[in-house]
Amino acid sequence: MNDDDALLDRKSAAARLGEMGFPISPSTLSTMATRGGGPAYRRFGARALYSESDLIAWARGRLTPPRRSTSERDAAKSAD
Numbered sequence: 001m002n003d004d005d006a007l008l009d010r011k012s013a014a015a016r017l018g019e020m021g022f023p024i025s026p027s028t029l030s031t032m033a034t035r036g037g038g039p040a041y042r043r044f045g046a047r048a049l050y051s052e053s054d055l056i057a058w059a060r061g062r063l064t065p066p067r068r069s070t071s072e073r074d075a076a077k078s079a080d
Contacts, residue, residue: 007049
């Protein structure tokens with residue numbers, strides 16, 4: 001985490017991801033914090049705090065490679 005990387009509460013983290021084109025709700029982040037698979041977070045008392053750099057890295061890590069059609073994934077699977 002960078003020194004000037006702001007920590008965001010769950011609601012602000014969801015809003016920031018939405019602004020960047022990664023729509024997600026605070027409740028989904030909460031569920032992911034319980035079950036796994038979500039972005040890294042830190043605790044401050046009872047609050048979960050997310051760094052913007054961790055949010056961006058997590059969201060970009062969930063992106064697929066660029067595609068030109070919906071059938072590209074199926075074609076790649078049949079080539080295996």
